[in-house]
Amino acid sequence: MIADSFGRVHDYLRISLTDNCNFRCFYCMPEEEYDFTPASRLMQTDEIIKLAKVFVSQGVKKIRLTGGEPLVRKDAAAIISALGKLPVELVITTNGTRVAEMLPVLKEAGIKTINISLDTLQAEKFMLITRRDVFHQVRSNIELLLHEKITVKINMVVMKGLNDGEIKDFIDWTKHNPIQIRFIEFMPFSGNKWTSNKMFSLQEILTAVEKDFTVLPVEGAPHDTAKHFMIPGHEGSFAIISTMTAPFCSTCNRMRLTADGKLKNCLFSNGETDLLTALRNDEDVLPLIMASIWEKKKALGGQLISHFESLDAAAINNRSMITIGG
């Protein structure tokens, strides 16, 4: 069992397969020119599996693959297939571009839920946010997953003045489709142009939805990072991830392994533990994992303690989201 000093048991591991990506979402990537980590410094397939097995031996029940864009990694299929053989619930977060070609591998590995990031339902705005002209490809891949009866969750980062006006359109989408829309509060990371006035809060999102719909709260699972809601008569549902205004730290069970093999005990922690070097030196990584999680801070990596309106994003010491693995 992997536990921290506050008694939180950690049984959910998020593995970043790469910090590379075929999109350039401004809220995720650092502002300056960014060099992706060379392949030799990334965890190799066998190293990912070895590390994952150590976590699973200590009670990890769920693994999420993320990145960067996990499906751009050349050996993604081999990694997904190998992880699919472990006794865990395997899930993935992707920008959706490679879903069609990877579908047989994803299904074979037993993946039943896929989170796809889509911040707008307008092709032009999609291009503005991601700097890639593939809106229709992502939309058709979402349709494909729905057709295949795979559970689809849509991650939408809500940013004031950019896409907050589309909340109703996303909710309309859930009327006849069994999708879950996950509205995410915009979070600050190194170089991502975050300012508090671009943030659209949990309360603002709820108010926007309640303007047009009757909203009923739904009880979530114990470790949920989202508050869940339903709208009577809608096949789908929605949730709000309110990391900035109402964080979920008290029940956190998450650990993050970066693509270069560093363990982060919190999305906002500034410390990390180098598991990959230890593994390559034939050292036992388990004591390192245990120590890292034991040192986890009570909330938000001990960094985002002030109210978001007075937060100085430039003073936050962290990697950019693309190098952590969201």
Ligand code: SAM
């Ligand atoms: N490339 C994949 C994707 O886009 O789904 C997986 C990695 S991405 C870093 C994981 C999630 O983090 C995405 O849903 C993305 O929208 C979210 N994300 C990235 N930067 C964020 C930020 N600054 N605030 C909130 N969510 C963010």
Ligand code: SF4
């Ligand atoms: Fe790439 Fe996902 Fe980050 Fe967009 S959010 S740049 S798709 S990793």
